Amino acid sequence: xxxxxxxxxxxxxxxxxxxxxxxxxxxxxxxxxxxxxxxxxxxxxxxxxxxxxxxxxxxxxxxxxxxxxxxxxxxxxxxxxxxxxxxxxxxxxxxxxxxxxxxxxxxxxxxxxxxxxxxxxxxxxxxxxxxxxxxxxxxxxxxxxxxxxxxxxxxxxxxxxxxxxxxxxxxxxxxxxxx
Amino acid sequence: xxxxxxxxxxxxxxxxxxxxxxxxxxxxxxxxxxxxxxxxxxxxxxxxxxxxxxxxxxxxxxxxxxxxxxxxxxxxxxxxxxxxxxxx
Numbered sequence: 001x002x003x004x005x006x007x008x009x010x011x012x013x014x015x016x017x018x019x020x021x022x023x024x025x026x027x028x029x030x031x032x033x034x035x036x037x038x039x040x041x042x043x044x045x046x047x048x049x050x051x052x053x054x055x056x057x058x059x060x061x062x063x064x065x066x067x068x069x070x071x072x073x074x075x076x077x078x079x080x081x082x083x084x085x086x087x088x089x090x091x092x093x094x095x096x097x098x099x100x101x102x103x104x105x106x107x108x109x110x111x112x113x114x115x116x117x118x119x120x121x122x123x124x125x126x127x128x129x130x131x132x133x134x135x136x137x138x139x140x141x142x143x144x145x146x147x148x149x150x151x152x153x154x155x156x157x158x159x160x161x162x163x164x165x166x167x168x169x170x171x172x173x174x175x176x177x178x179x
Numbered sequence: 180x181x182x183x184x185x186x187x188x189x190x191x192x193x194x195x196x197x198x199x200x201x202x203x204x205x206x207x208x209x210x211x212x213x214x215x216x217x218x219x220x221x222x223x224x225x226x227x228x229x230x231x232x233x234x235x236x237x238x239x240x241x242x243x244x245x246x247x248x249x250x251x252x253x254x255x256x257x258x259x260x261x262x263x264x265x266x267x
Contacts, residue, residue, distance in 0.1 A: 009200060044200045044246070075267045076199035098266050118202060118267070128202040 001054040002144055003064045006134075007083050008073035011043040013131035017071070018049035020135060020157065024149040025053040033058055046081055053144060069142065071134050072096060073117070075104070084108040094137055096130050113141050115176055124169050125162075136170030140177030147174050197224065201247030204265040205240050211259035212237040218251035218260065227251065 004021065008014030015036040022032035036049040050064045066086040075097040077083060084093060084106055091110040095101075098119065101112035117133035132154055139147045150170055155163035214236035219227040226244040230237055240251070252260040 044197065074199075079199075119264075122202075122264070 001052060001056075001058065002069065003067045004051040004053070004069045004071065004138075005064050005067040006049040006051070006071045006073065007077050007081060008047050008049070008131070009043075009077070010038065010041065010045045010047050012047075012073045013129055014047045014049040014073055016157075017073075017131035017135055018051045020132075020150065020153050021138070021145060022051045022053065023153045024135075024145045025051075027149040027152060028146050030055055030145075031058050037063060046077060067091065069138070069144075070094070070110070071138060073130055073134060075099075078104065078106070084110065092142065094134060094141060096134055113137070113177070115173060117173065120169055120172055120176075124172065125165050132166040132169045133173040136173030137177050139170070140174035147171065196243045197246050198241075198243045201245060201265045203247040203249060203262040204242065205245065205247070205249070205251055206261045206263050207237070207239050208259045208261070209233075209237055209239075211257050213257055213259075214238065215256060217254050217256060221250050221254045223248060223250065 006014045006018050018034040018036065022034035025032040030053050032053050034051045036047065038047045039045060052058050066088055068088050068091045070083055070087055070093040072083050072095040075095055087093060087108060087110045089109045092113060093108065093110050094113045096117040097114050098116045099114065101114050106112055115137045117130035118128050120133045121128055121130045135150055136147065139145050139150055147170060151167040154166045158166060209232045219238050224244050224246055226241040227238045228241050230239050247265060249262045252262050
């Protein structure tokens with residue numbers, strides 16, 4: 001079972017990201033679930049969202065305490081929240097930042113992957129909404145969920161130009177992971 | 180941040196530095212600023228600070244709290260404020 005925890009701020013689309021991730025896994029023929037957890041429901045407040053993906057039915061319903069993968073939408077959360085908490089050895093943490101992994105002060109055994117998702121989103125969407133870029137990066141870095149399924153889900157959810165642009169963002173982010 | 184109910188001291192908002200939410204940050208051209216107070220009036224986070232520059236009153240930004248909304252740059256009558264991408 002793959003357990004993914006997404007850290008973001010209210011308004012950055014962490015919940016949407018978790019939902020798109022599990023819908024994409026489902027489209028790939030896997031079992032999946034997604035659910036959020038917020039403290040304060042307010043723009044800017046720290047948000048956690050979770051997704052589980054498995055090839056067998058998922059019976060567990062709890063929050064995720066030992067994720068195999070962590071996605072961090074906003075690098076400034078690193079100072080406020082222990083984003084690496086409980087991450088499994090051999091796990092992976094994907095962080096949206098313009099810096100390199102070795103410039104981040106993270107005390108973790110997990111593999112650290114960074115991508116400048118905000119810049120990518122600004123270039124293509126014109127808005128600093130970086131969730132789809134990070135999903136593309138997740139697909140590229142892990143291969144757990146196919147990029148095709150992700151693009152289908154984002155287009156289904158945001159019909160028209162917005163969906164198309166977000167699908168493009170996903171593609172670009174996946175390419176960056178393969179460099 | 181606490182994620183449980185508890186007793187809060189007064190004045191905790193001061194400790195809650197919202198500056199980390201920024202995508203863009205305001206850059207002030209101190210020469211161009213005429214100290215008209217408009218940005219100070221409009222700033223939703225009350226983070227414009229009255230300071231002195233070259234003997235004149237100007238208004239700069241307290242980046243500890245600025246969320247980078249860009250309202251000040253929009254409202255500035257002499258376009259002394261530029262919004263610039265804040266690298267994180």
